[in-house]
Amino acid sequence: MKEMLKxxxxxxxxxGVLAGCAGxxxxxxxxxxxxxxxxxxxxxxxSASVGDGxxxxxxxxxxxxxxxxxxxxxxxxxxxxxxxxxxxLIWEQDVEEEVSARLSGGLTAGYSQIFIGSENGQVLxxxxxxxxxxxxxxxxxxxxxxxxxxxxxxxVHTDKGSLLALDQQDGTQxxxxxxxxxxxxxxxxxxxxxxxxGVFWGTANGRLAAAIVERGQLIWQQPIGLPQGxxxxxxxxxVDASPLVLGGTLYIIGFNGQLTAIDLRSGKPVWKRxxxxxxxxxxxxxxxxxxxxxxxxxxxxxxxxTELWSNDKLEHRLVTxxxxxxxxxxxxxxEGYLYWLDPSSGEFVAxxxxxxxxxxxxxxxxxxxxxLTTRDGDVKKLTIxx
Numbered sequence: 001m002k003e004m005l006k007x008x009x010x011x012x013x014x015x016g017v018l019a020g021c022a023g024x025x026x027x028x029x030x031x032x033x034x035x036x037x038x039x040x041x042x043x044x045x046x047s048a049s050v051g052d053g054x055x056x057x058x059x060x061x062x063x064x065x066x067x068x069x070x071x072x073x074x075x076x077x078x079x080x081x082x083x084x085x086x087x088x089l090i091w092e093q094d095v096e097e098e099v100s101a102r103l104s105g106g107l108t109a110g111y112s113q114i115f116i117g118s119e120n121g122q123v124l125x126x127x128x129x130x131x132x133x134x135x136x137x138x139x140x141x142x143x144x145x146x147x148x149x150x151x152x153x154x155x156v157h158t159d160k161g162s163l164l165a166l167d168q169q170d171g172t173q174x175x176x177x178x179x180x181x182x183x184x185x186x187x188x189x190x191x192x193x194x195x196x197x198g199v200f201w202g203t204a205n206g207r208l209a210a211a212i213v214e215r216g217q218l219i220w221q222q223p224i225g226l227p228q229g230x231x232x233x234x235x236x237x238x239v240d241a242s243p244l245v246l247g248g249t250l251y252i253i254g255f256n257g258q259l260t261a262i263d264l265r266s267g268k269p270v271w272k273r274x275x276x277x278x279x280x281x282x283x284x285x286x287x288x289x290x291x292x293x294x295x296x297x298x299x300x301x302x303x304x305x306t307e308l309w310s311n312d313k314l315e316h317r318l319v320t321x322x323x324x325x326x327x328x329x330x331x332x333x334x335e336g337y338l339y340w341l342d343p344s345s346g347e348f349v350a351x352x353x354x355x356x357x358x359x360x361x362x363x364x365x366x367x368x369x370x371x372l373t374t375r376d377g378d379v380k381k382l383t384i385x386x
Contacts, residue, residue, distance in 0.1 A: 031295075031315040033337060036351035042338075042382040045369055046087030051078035053377030054360050058187050059104040060145065061116075062361040063371050063379070066109030067128045070371055072379050073116060077101030079126060084366050087381060093131035095124055104142065105156075105191075110149030111168040117143020123156055123166060137171035139164055144187070145242070150194035151213045157189050157201050163209075165216055175216030179203045184232040186255055186278055191242035193250075195264065200250060202239025208252045208260070210267060220267045225257025240278040246285060246302060253277045253290060261305060271305040279321035282329065284343055289322045289329050297322065297331065299346060309346035314339065323362035325370050326384055332359030336374065340384075354380070 051074030054061055064071045069090055073079040077096030080089060095101050095116075105117030113134060114126045119142045125134040141158030148155040153165040153174060161181040165174040181204045190202030199213045206225035211218045225237035239254040249270060253259045255278045261270040275292060282289040287308060288300045295315050299308040318334035328349065329341040336358050340350040357376035364371050369383035 028316050030317055031313060033335070034313045034339075034348060034351070036339070036348040038350040038352075040350050040384050042350075042352050042384045045381045045383055047381075048072075048080075048082055048087045048089070048379040049377050050074045050080050050373065050379055051076050051377050053357070053373065053375050055375060057104075058144065058360075059102075059119075060188075060361055061103060061106060061373070062146065063364045063373055064107040064109045064114065065364060065366045065371070066114075067112070069128070070366060070379075070381075071107050071109065071114050071128075072371075072373055073103050073107055074377055075101070075103050077103060079103075079107075079114070079116070079131065081128070081131060082379070084371075084381070085368070087379070091131035093126060093133065095126075095133060095136075105145045105189075106147065108147045108149060108154075110154070111152070113168065115147045115149070115154050117145070117147060117156060119144070121158070123147065123154065123171065125154070125168070125171065135171040137166060137173075139166075139173075140176070145189045145191040145240075148192040148194050148199065150199065151197075153213065155192045155194065155199055155213070157192050159185075159189055159204075161204060163192060163199070163201060163211070163216075165213070177209075177211055177216055177218055179207070179209060179221075180205045182227075182232075182235070182237075184236065186236060186238040186240055188238070188240040188278060190240050191280075193243045193245060195245050195250075198264075200243045200245075200252075202241060202243065202252060202254065204238050206237030206239060206254055206257055208239060208243065208250075208262065222260070222262060222267060222269065224252055224254040224260055228256070238278060242280050244281045244283060244288075246283060249302075251281055251283075251288060251302070253281060255293060259288070259290065259300065259305070261302075273300070273305050273307070282322040282324050284324050284327070287343060289324070289343070291319055291322055291331060295319045297329065297341065297346060299329075299343065308344075311341065311346040311348075313348070318358075320359050320362040323364070325363060325365055330363060330370075332362060332372070334358040338363070338372070350384075352382075354378075 141160030227235035
């Protein structure tokens with residue numbers, strides 16, 4: 001179960017959800033690649049690679065840009081720092097020991113280090129300048145999402161429902177908070193987010209939790225989804241998305257749950273909308289963009305929660321979480337296409353075929369363009385502005 005392919009899991013989950021209201025003959029059909037009259041053709045500035053990438057595993061190893069470098073990693077333990085202008089190698093480190101590294105959560109930059117989690121229940125800290133392994137510690141459960149950093153702590157969320165705070169200097173555990181994990185959950189966990197002395201994260205039992213960073217004191221939990229239905233699959237309510245903070249409002253979404261805006265000062269909902277997703281929310285400050293469990297792209301007004309548009313042309317294409325790049329909404333799919341959408345209308349403005357291995361994570365903005373990683377380990381920097 002731990003090494004289930006992403007595609008198989010996604011199809012199984014979709015099939016399970018549909019089974020509650022449909023017959024046995026229903027199948028999940030991937031939408032065809034849409035025809036797009038591209039208004040621009042992105043230009044490749046450089047190409048590199050990082051091991052064998054993440055292959056078909058769940059691993060969410062999003063590239064990180066920090067300290068004037070681009071950091072990338074592969075599931076089998078290869079970590080690299082690249083020059084963002086040229087793509088040339090600055091350093092590389094192989095953190096694999098006697099068994100597969102199984103890197104799966106990260107990359108997060110902070111305190112002059114790079115932090116990565118693994119399916120083996122470990123958190124690693126590498127020196128950002130040299131790649132030297134500063135420390136490696138065991139934690140309670142798999143680390144499937146990126147850690148957060150705040151108050152000289154590295155905050156990690158595991159699949160066992162534990163939120164752990166580790167000392168950034170040596171990995172010593174400072175505090176832990178445990179939340180309930182149902183018998184059946186989605187493959188994934190919410191990356192914690194810190195703000196104004198608080199840490200916020202989604203839980204497998206359908207809640208958004210908040211705690212005080214300094215001492216790990218749980219202060220409130222807000223329900224995002226309530227289990228409903230006859231089967232365990234019907235009752236999945238995981239909140240795997242990372243909270244998104246805009247000003248004084250936090251936004252979160254859950255699987256079989258709701259897109260919810262929460263006032264940070266009171267912890268109370270501002271508005272709720274019935275949408276289901278297990279991926280992160282993107283924003284251009286005025287609008288929110290999500291990918292639903294059916295791979296529909298939907299935009300909302302951030303202040304009111306009003307739906308602005310919906311695009312269903314990528315249904316069941318196993319698309320990544322959305323990103324906002326150069327004023328466009330961007331997602332990648334399982335067959336290696338990037339799609340660029342107008343944030344005002346949701347119409348496609350460009351389509352880019354990159355690599356047939358597909359994408360596990362969306363592109364990341366860097367100076368002069370954006371960096372993407374494919375499932376087979378290709379790393380590319382591209383630009384739409386020549």
